Amino acid sequence: MPVTCIASAKSCGVTTAALALTLASARPSLLAECDPAGGTIRAGLLTGQVSAGYGLYHLAAAERVGHAELANAFASHLWPLDGQTGHRKVLPGLTDPAQAAALSRTWPALSDVLHVMAESAGHDVFIDAGRLALEAGHLHPTLTPAPLLHKADVVLIAVRGTEQSLTLARHLIRPLRTELDEHGTGADALGLLLIEDGPFRSHQVAEALQAPVLAALPWDLDTATYLTTGGKPPRGFARSPLLRYARTATEEFGAIAARRKVRQQPHPAPPSHPQLSGILDRLANRGGARG
Ligand SMILES: Nc1ncnc2c1ncn2[C@@H]1O[C@H](COP(=O)(O)OP(=O)(O)O)[C@@H](O)[C@H]1O
Ligand SMILES: [Mg+2]
Numbered sequence: 001m002p003v004t005c006i007a008s009a010k011s012c013g014v015t016t017a018a019l020a021l022t023l024a025s026a027r028p029s030l031l032a033e034c035d036p037a038g039g040t041i042r043a044g045l046l047t048g049q050v051s052a053g054y055g056l057y058h059l060a061a062a063e064r065v066g067h068a069e070l071a072n073a074f075a076s077h078l079w080p081l082d083g084q085t086g087h088r089k090v091l092p093g094l095t096d097p098a099q100a101a102a103l104s105r106t107w108p109a110l111s112d113v114l115h116v117m118a119e120s121a122g123h124d125v126f127i128d129a130g131r132l133a134l135e136a137g138h139l140h141p142t143l144t145p146a147p148l149l150h151k152a153d154v155v156l157i158a159v160r161g162t163e164q165s166l167t168l169a170r171h172l173i174r175p176l177r178t179e180l181d182e183h184g185t186g187a188d189a190l191g192l193l194l195i196e197d198g199p200f201r202s203h204q205v206a207e208a209l210q211a212p213v214l215a216a217l218p219w220d221l222d223t224a225t226y227l228t229t230g231g232k233p234p235r236g237f238a239r240s241p242l243l244r245y246a247r248t249a250t251e252e253f254g255a256i257a258a259r260r261k262v263r264q265q266p267h268p269a270p271p272s273h274p275q276l277s278g279i280l281d282r283l284a285n286r287g288g289a290r291g
């Protein structure tokens with residue numbers, strides 16, 4: 001299964017899209033909320049459920065001890081998104097942007113853990129990377145989780161179909177392509193996720209930004225408001241336009257990632273991660289923090 005990283009030039013629906021994709025996937029799924037500016041799911045969809053004792057921040061200390069400790073901490077800081085079944089999980093994000101600096105050396109090892117979850121444990125993995133900041137044409141080392149973007153199978157820039165959104169995203173595309181070529185798995189990982197708000201259609205967005213639109217999600221106020229603020233799900237939530245399109249999008253990302261892997265075959269396979277296998281056992285036995 002792929003690791004799909006979603007980011008934006010300016011707040012436009014990254015977290016909502018990441019949640020919709022995680023909840024809609026046909027496979028077991030996992031969302032890592034890695035926005036260095038702070039997570040919003042804890043005080044949003046999961047309002048009142050998750051204490052500050054859970055989440056991404058706690059992985060920084062574990063990583064300093066070792067890979068196995070990080071893997072164990074990761075497994076115990078996941079929170080179920082689907083009651084007790086444990087097929088959909090979230091790693092809640094930072095409670096304070098000041099915590100982001102502590103994470104900068106954690107990202108590469110966390111990326112390994114997420115890839116093990118995708119490749120060995122069969123999860124559809126989504127990363128909310130938040131709003132991207134550039135410094136001298138490169139991803140900012142502390143204001144972005146750059147290593148997560150470098151290693152993702154699919155990197156999505158979320159945009160709305162508005163002039164403002166396209167204008168801001170335009171500046172990201174070229175540096176990001178170069179960055180993925182130089183430090184990542186290649187510029188062909190990059191694509192757009194259109195949030196259908198505004199007058200511009202897919203082909204216009206693709207042309208304006210010179211990048212393919214890999215999926216589009218409809219404007220769906222009821223569903224998005226629930227995913228943003230929590231409370232009681234709206235009637236017909238699972239069949240809502242946002243969730244239905246999100247499910248189709250997850251299939252598309254899976255197919256894109258599979259095609260990329262075939263093209264990359266001549267290169268040596270990535271190292272296996274025997275030291276991380278402990279997380280697989282833990283996850284098989286419990287559905288996350290409450291499991
Ligand atoms: N597909 C959508 N339809 C309707 N509203 C949306 C949609 N996606 C996002 N929104 C709304 O836009 C606002 C910002 O969304 P959010 O996901 O928090 O953005 P980001 O993570 O990029 O900052 C929220 O109020 C959310 O409910
Ligand atoms: Mg967000």
